[in-house]
Amino acid sequence: MKPAVIFDLDGTLIDSVPDIHASANRVFAAHGQTFTPDEVRGFVGRGAPNLLARLAESRGLPSGGAFQDALLADFLTVYETAQDLTRLYPGVQQALADLEASGARLAICTNKPLGPTRAVLRHFGLDAVFPVVIGGDSLAVKKPDPAPLMAALDQLGGGPAVFVGDSEVDAETAQAARLPFLLYTEGYRKTPISALPHDVAFDDFAQLPRLVAGLIPA
Structure with a gap:
């Protein structure tokens, strides 16, 4: 069976912080608050509810209850169509094409909500590349719980697999799922490369098809 290659999205395939930053600032402006890109980037990776709660906490605003629910609804409304800055x-496109040509089975496993995930994949013409997409609201749990990653693999039909991601959350998820982890070093991680458990680190997507083949020989 050909390998399954499961990807994180934000910080791995796409640099989405500019749109996340703009969307967060648009929502928080109603409460008199704005954030720098670095502030927003520091909270990306554990899903939209966590992002908004941490941003709210950093400004002394409520991080739960009705306030948080309304904030999340407003953010998702804005962010659903926010792709222009991403x-x-x-x-990435060539690496995905090369993996497809090799017969690899591709999927997305992200903590981004499913709606914005599918929207950004359509925006870049990648929706057909990924027959399986697991978002942050697809299951009752998110990464680093291994369940979303294992659900993606199950929907691909099982078999040998690798996970490609950029962050501490992704490294922890791969460990919990006991899958090989390829670390993209140009994303949103905050921890030194040497401190993150990984099988292979790479900084150029041209390397990826060869690295996958090295981890899961045909």
Whole structure:
């Protein structure tokens, strides 16, 4: 069976912080608050509810209850169509095409809500590339719980697999799922590369098909 290659999204395939930052500032402006890109980037990775709660806490605003529920609803309304500032990382499209050509089975496993995830994949013409997409609200739990990653693999039909991500959350998820982890070093991690458990680290997507083949030989 050909390998399954399961990808995180934000910080791995796309640089989405500019749109997340703009969307968060648009929502928080109603409460007299704005944030720098670095502030927002520091909270990306554990899903939209966590992002908004941490941003609210940093400004002394409520981080739960009705306030948080309304904030999340407003953010998702704005962010659903926010793709203009998001960019694919260099080499992503060619690497995905090469993996497809090799017969690899591809999926997304992200903590981004499913609606914005599918919207941004359509925006870049990648929706057909990923027959399986697990978002942060697809299951009752999110990464680093291994359940979303294992659900993606199960929907791909099981078999040999690797997980490709950029962050502490992704490294912990791969460990919990006992899958090989390829660490993209140009994303949103805050921890030194040497301190993150991984099988292979890479900074150029042109390397990825070869690295996958090295971890899961045909």
